[in-house]
Every structure is written in C-alpha cells, then in structure tokens.
Amino acid sequence: MSSFLRLAVRNVARNRRRSLITLSAVLLGVTAVLVARGITDGFLRLMVEDVVQGRTGALQIHPAGYLASVEALPLAPSLPYDEALRARIQAVPGVAGVTGRLIFSGLVSNGVSQTTFLGRGLDPARERQAVPRFGFEVRAGGRVLAPGDHAHALLGSELARSFQVVPSGQEGEGQGDRVTLAASSPRGRANSLDVSVEGLTESSLPFENKRVVTVPLKLAQELLGMEGRVTELAVAVEDLGELERVAEGLRAALGPAYEVHTWQELQPFVRDVIRRQQFILAVISSILFVIILTGIINTLLMSVFERVREIGTLLAVGVRRRQVLGLFLLEAMVLGLGGGVGGVGLGGVLVSALGRWGIAIDNLGTGGPIILRPEVDLSFAGMTFAVAVLGAVVAAAWPAWKASRLNPVDALRSN
Amino acid sequence: MRAFMLAVLMLLVAGPALAGEPTAEELLERYDAVMGPHTFEAESQMTAWREDGSSRSYALRMLKAEDDKSRVWFKAPASVKGQEILRVGDNTWVYLPNLKRATRVANRDSFQGGDFNNADILRVSYAKDYAGKQVPSEVPETWALELKAKSAETAYDSIKLWLRKSDGLPVKAQYFGTSGQMLRSAEFSDYKEFEKGYTRPAKVVMRNELVKSRRSELVVKSLKRGVSAPAQRFTQADLGR
Numbered sequence: 001m002s003s004f005l006r007l008a009v010r011n012v013a014r015n016r017r018r019s020l021i022t023l024s025a026v027l028l029g030v031t032a033v034l035v036a037r038g039i040t041d042g043f044l045r046l047m048v049e050d051v052v053q054g055r056t057g058a059l060q061i062h063p064a065g066y067l068a069s070v071e072a073l074p075l076a077p078s079l080p081y082d083e084a085l086r087a088r089i090q091a092v093p094g095v096a097g098v099t100g101r102l103i104f105s106g107l108v109s110n111g112v113s114q115t116t117f118l119g120r121g122l123d124p125a126r127e128r129q130a131v132p133r134f135g136f137e138v139r140a141g142g143r144v145l146a147p148g149d150h151a152h153a154l155l156g157s158e159l160a161r162s163f164q165v166v167p168s169g170q171e172g173e174g175q176g177d178r179v180t181l182a183a184s185s186p187r188g189r190a191n192s193l194d195v196s197v198e199g200l201t202e203s204s205l206p207f208e209n210k211r212v213v214t215v216p217l218k219l220a221q222e223l224l225g226m227e228g229r230v231t232e233l234a235v236a237v238e239d240l241g242e243l244e245r246v247a248e249g250l251r252a253a254l255g256p257a258y259e260v261h262t263w264q265e266l267q268p269f270v271r272d273v274i275r276r277q278q279f280i281l282a283v284i285s286s287i288l289f290v291i292i293l294t295g296i297i298n299t300l301l302m303s304v305f306e307r308v309r310e311i312g313t314l315l316a317v318g319v320r321r322r323q324v325l326g327l328f329l330l331e332a333m334v335l336g337l338g339g340g341v342g343g344v345g346l347g348g349v350l351v352s353a354l355g356r357w358g359i360a361i362d363n364l365g366t367g368g369p370i371i372l373r374p375e376v377d378l379s380f381a382g383m384t385f386a387v388a389v390l391g392a393v394v395a396a397a398w399p400a401w402k403a404s405r406l407n408p409v410d411a412l413r414s415n
Numbered sequence: 416m417r418a419f420m421l422a423v424l425m426l427l428v429a430g431p432a433l434a435g436e437p438t439a440e441e442l443l444e445r446y447d448a449v450m451g452p453h454t455f456e457a458e459s460q461m462t463a464w465r466e467d468g469s470s471r472s473y474a475l476r477m478l479k480a481e482d483d484k485s486r487v488w489f490k491a492p493a494s495v496k497g498q499e500i501l502r503v504g505d506n507t508w509v510y511l512p513n514l515k516r517a518t519r520v521a522n523r524d525s526f527q528g529g530d531f532n533n534a535d536i537l538r539v540s541y542a543k544d545y546a547g548k549q550v551p552s553e554v555p556e557t558w559a560l561e562l563k564a565k566s567a568e569t570a571y572d573s574i575k576l577w578l579r580k581s582d583g584l585p586v587k588a589q590y591f592g593t594s595g596q597m598l599r600s601a602e603f604s605d606y607k608e609f610e611k612g613y614t615r616p617a618k619v620v621m622r623n624e625l626v627k628s629r630r631s632e633l634v635v636k637s638l639k640r641g642v643s644a645p646a647q648r649f650t651q652a653d654l655g656r
Contacts, residue, residue, distance in 0.1 A: 107625070111626065114623070114629065180625050182592070182625055187567055188569075189568070190570055190571055190598050191572070192598055225567060225593060
C-alpha cells in the first residue's frame with residue numbers, strides 16, 4: 001500500500017502546474033472559510049460581550065409576567081432590593097454577582113424643550129458585579145457613575161446633542177448642564193428632580209443614544225417613590241456555557257413569583273443577528289467548498305483522460321481495478337491533505353495575526369470605532385480540514401471509478 | 416381646665432364660621448362640585464402650544480361618568496375626526512375610524528398629549544384626596560389654600576389654589592411633585608353660567624413649568640351636568656358607534 005501512496009504522490013507531482021493550481025484552490029478556499037469564520041466569531045463575541053458584560057448581564061430576574069408587558073415598562077409589581085434576596089440569589093451555584101436596576105420611562109427637559117426618555121437606575125456600587133464592563137459606553141471626557149452619586153446622570157449622546165447639553169468636565173471647571181427628569185410613581189404621583197449631566201453614553205444600538213438616561217438607583221427610587229424597590233435584577237454567571245443550568249437553579253430557588261431569563265431571551269435582536277451571521281457564514285462556506293470540489297473533480301478527470309494508456313498498462317500488468325480506484329482516490333487525498341494543511345496553516349496565521357492587530361470597525365451608526373479581534377476556533381479548523389480532505393476524496397470518486405472501469409485492451413490502443 | 420380647652424376648641428371650630436369665613440374643607444368641596452361634577456357632558460376646544468411655537472387645536476366632546484369612566488370624541492380637525500378615547504380606571508383605549516379598531520394604549524398621565532393631567536380634568540376630588548390649609552393670599556380678593564396629599568395615590572404631592580372670595584371659584588393653581596418642584600400651573604378665566612345656578616371658569620390655561628414654552632388651553636363651550644351615562648357606553652364594543 002505504501003508503494004501506491006508513493007505512486008500517488010509522484011503522480012500528483014508529475015503535472016506540477018496543474019496540481020499547484022488545484023492545491024492552491026483548496027488552500028485558498030480553506031483559508032477563506034477560516035478567516036470568514038474568525039471574523040464572524042470575533043464580531044459575535046463583541047456583540048455577546050457588549051450585551052452580557054456591558055448591558056443585560058448573563059441572566060435577569062423580574063417579577064413574574066414582566067417580560068410579557070416589557071414594552072409598557074411596568075413599575076408594579078416590583079422586586080425588593082435587600083440583602084436577603086441578594087443572598088438567596090448568590091447562594092445558587094454558578095452565580096458570580098447580582099445587581100438591582102430600576103427601568104422606567106419619563107420626560108426629560110432642559111427648560112426649553114421636553115422629550116420622553118427611558119431611564120435606567122443603576123446601583124453604582126454593585127453594577128460591576130453583574131456587568132464587568134459597566135461604564136464602557138461612557139464617552140471620553142465623561143465619568144462613570146460612582147457610589148455616592150445622587151443627582152447625577154449620563155445622557156445618550158444623541159439625546160444630549162438635541163438638547164445642546166454639555167456634560168461637566170467638557171467645559172473646563174464647574175458642574176455640567178442640568179436637566180429635569182419627570183416621571184410618575186406606580187400609583188400615578190407626578191414628580192420631578194434636577195440632575196447634573198456628568199457624561200454621555202455611546203451605544204451600538206441607535207435607540208439607546210436617542211432615548212436612554214442613566215441615573216443612580218437611589219435617585220430613580222426617589223423620583224418614582226419606590227424606595228428599596230427595583231424592577232430587575234441582573235445576574236452574572238461564572239461560566240456562560242452553564243447559563244441554562246444556572247437559570248434553572250435560580251428558577252428553583254426563587255419560585256413562581258419571579259421569572260428568570262437568559263440574555264438571548266432578553267435581547268432577541270442580538271440573538272437574531274447572531275443566527276443570521278451564522279447562516280450567512282454557512283452559505284458562504286458551502287459555496288467555497290463547492291468551488292473547491294469542482295476544481296478537484298476537474299483536475300482528476302483530466303488526469304484520468306491523459307493517462308488512459310498508463311491505466312491500460314497498469315491493468316495489463318495485473319494491477320487490480322480496486323487498486324486503480326484506490327490510486328486515484330489517494331491522489332485526491334494527497335491534494336486535499338496538502339491544500340487542507342496549507343489552508344489551515346495559512347488561515348490560522350492570518351486570523352491570529354488579525355487577532356493581534358485587531359480590526360477597527362465603525363460602531364453601527366454611532367461613529368466611534370471598536371476593535372474587532374478575529375479568533376481561531378480549533379474545532380472548526382479541524383472540521384474544515386476534514387471536510388476538505390473528505391470532500392476531495394468524494395469528488396475524486398467518479399473520475400477514479402471511471403478509470404478503474406477502463407477496458408485494458410481499449411485503453412492500451414487509445415491515443 | 417377642661418372647660419377652658421373646650422371653649423378654645425369651640426372657638427377654633429366655630430370661629431371662621433362666625434366670621435362668615437368658609438373652612439378650607441368647605442372651599443375644597445365647593446371646588447370639587449364646580450370643577451368636577453360626577454357626571455357631565457361637555458363640548459370643548461383644546462389647544463396645545465409646543466416648545467417650537469407651533470400649536471394644534473382640537474374640538475372634542477367629553478362624557479364623564481361615575482367610577483372614573485370617561486369617553487372623548489374628536490370632532491375637528493379633519494385629521495382626527497372620528498377618533499375616540501375610552502378610559503375606564505387605569506385602562507385607556509384609542510379608537511381609530513380608519514382601522515375600525517380599538518387599540519389599548521399605555522396609560523400616559525398627560526391628557527390627550529397636552530399639558531393637562533388626567534386628574535386635572537376628569538378626576539377632580541380634592542376634598543377626598545388632599546388636606547387643605549388656608550394660608551395668607553397675596554392676590555387681592557382671594558383665599559389661598561395649600562393642599563397636601565393624604566395618600567400616595569394622588570397625582571400631585573401638593574397643590575396651591577387661589578379661590579375668589581366672592582364665589583369660591585378658582586383663579587389660579589400651582590401643582591407640585593414629591594420633590595417640591597412646581598410641575599404645572601393653571602390660570603382660570605372666562606367665568607360663565609353654563610346652567611342656572613352653575614357658574615364655572617370656561618377657560619383653563621395649563622402651563623408646563625418644566626418647559627415654560629409649553630402650554631395647553633381648554634375652553635369649555637357648553638357643559639351639562641347630571642346627564643345619563645349608562646355603563647354600556649363605557650365598553651370597547653361601544654367605540655365607533
């Protein structure tokens with residue numbers, strides 16, 4: 001069998017130019033698939049991190065029925081925000097941290113004009129436990145909310161621009177511009193409070209730039225008359241792979257008065273974007289593989305037609321038909337292996353180089369660039385390699401079978 | 416000693432009455448009866464000025480029944496003609512004639528998108544909701560009252576009201592949130608006798624004190640009290656009829 005392998009390698013090496021073209025087709029195809037996957041993975045990771053580590057947290061707990069009417073931002077029923085409930089949540093295995101939030105709507109005004117806003121009351125002392133990247137969206141020049149802040153707020157960048165509000169720290173000394181936040185308690189009591197703008201937030205979701213106002217939890221509670229209450233608890237988990245198990249643990253620990261949701265359920269938009277990206281990647285990969293395999297079929301068919309006399313000779317000197325079949329399959333495998341190894345190598349080098357340099361891309365519609373870091377997924381690289389080799393062998397099946405079926409007498413006589 | 420206390424108490428209670436001065440409570444009850452009849456039907460015109468100087472004017476018919484039920488029919492301009500609003504407690508539906516369908520809308524406290532609060536027009540019950548206290552008035556010929564919410568259910572934390580000494584009708588009002596900030600202020604004018612023995616201000620201008628350039632004006636053209644408002648008129652099925 002090893003002599004057949006040597007023969008196959010020599011046959012591949014015989015028509016060097018054609019084999020090189022086929023090899024490079026396989027190689028470039030594998031490289032392209034790996035790089036596309038690397039960039040997609042990097043992009044998706046950015047989105048997931050943006051959501052999980054900067055926005056929702058991995059899991060969220062709400063009063064039962066909250067998500068069904070989330071559009072109305074109901075303030076009642078609400079959750080208590082105390083040591084007892086936090087301890088019950090922390091006790092669930094896999095939970096890394098928990099923080100409380102008050103999500104509400106109201107009107108923000110600067111004395112001249114007024115518009116609706118979506119308020120996020122965050123606990124500056126605990127927010128980082130649940131979303132480690134808390135504050136990442138604060139634009140340079142502003143500051144993150146800190147424990148002890150009260151009448152302070154961060155405004156979405158577009159909202160601030162339409163109000164011509166300048167945050168503190170951007171006009172030299174002194175306090176930032178002030179805006180008035182007005183909202184109603186769950187029972188309809190109107191209230192309003194003045195806050196100074198400490199910074200601007202920049203999100204990848206355009207809606208948030210136009211509508212979101214971030215304030216300390218205590219201020220939101222005072223504005224809404226909801227002391228000691230929150231509308232959601234954000235939970236971080238130790239391992240994202242264990243997400244569903246931790247969610248189950250929380251459901252069991254908290255009972256039916258609470259509902260527990262994963263970030264995928266909370267951000268269906270992001271989940272759908274991820275699914276779409278993966279679908280597009282699958283389509284691109286399949287197209288590339290079809291092109292590669294067509295190239296291999298072509299190469300092997302040509303070599304079968306060229307070597308009809310040679311095949312006739314082989315058969316005439318007693319080589320078995322299945323051995324001829326095997327010889328051609330081996331040649332295809334050599335091409336597939338060569339191209340696969342080269343492609344995985346080149347793709348791996350390219351992706352890790354891109355990962356090290358990072359690709360600056362414009363953040364969706366908001367201006368500020370973000371750094372995308374492609375990454376190599378080893379199992380996907382292995383799968384691509386296997387598909388390249390197997391694909392080459394399968395593609396060679398028909399030309400190889402054709403060669404093995406030749407009649408030795410006709411083959412010898414042909415020109 | 417007890418007799419003395421009793422005498423003082425008697426004097427405190429009877430004092431204002433003796434002087435012909437109504438108590439804060441009496442004034443509030445009168446305000447409620449005038450400004451918030453239990454059932455009424457009214458034709459009015461509402462104009463809202465926005466911060467950019469533009470204004471929109473609507474002609475509407477309002478029907479108010481007991482138990483916080485109300486209906487509004489828009490009659491002009493053409494763009495909103497045929498639209499209806501149904502409120503039952505905290506639930507609000509909007510009926511759009513083009514769709515022939517009622518849509519439930521989020522319960523915003525603003526009345527028809529203007530600067531009125533629903534509590535200002537449709538749910539006036541100050542005597543029940545607020546504890547009134549008379550304070551010195553700087554406006555001549557008026558009584559000034561400070562109203563403090565009795566519970567957390569009310570729309571405002573406190574209200575300051577100026578009432579005419581001659582007939583107890585309102586002249587102006589200021590509305591405050593829990594933080595003590597003034598949210599709105601109102602001016603009442605064009606006192607008109609709508610029914611025999613029933614006079615009320617026909618025009619109310621409500622200013623948004625957070626955005627000074629915003630104000631809304633409600634002019635009541637006609638008003639009938641004690642109309643029949645059967646319960647079936649306050650159902651979704653009745654919208655569009």
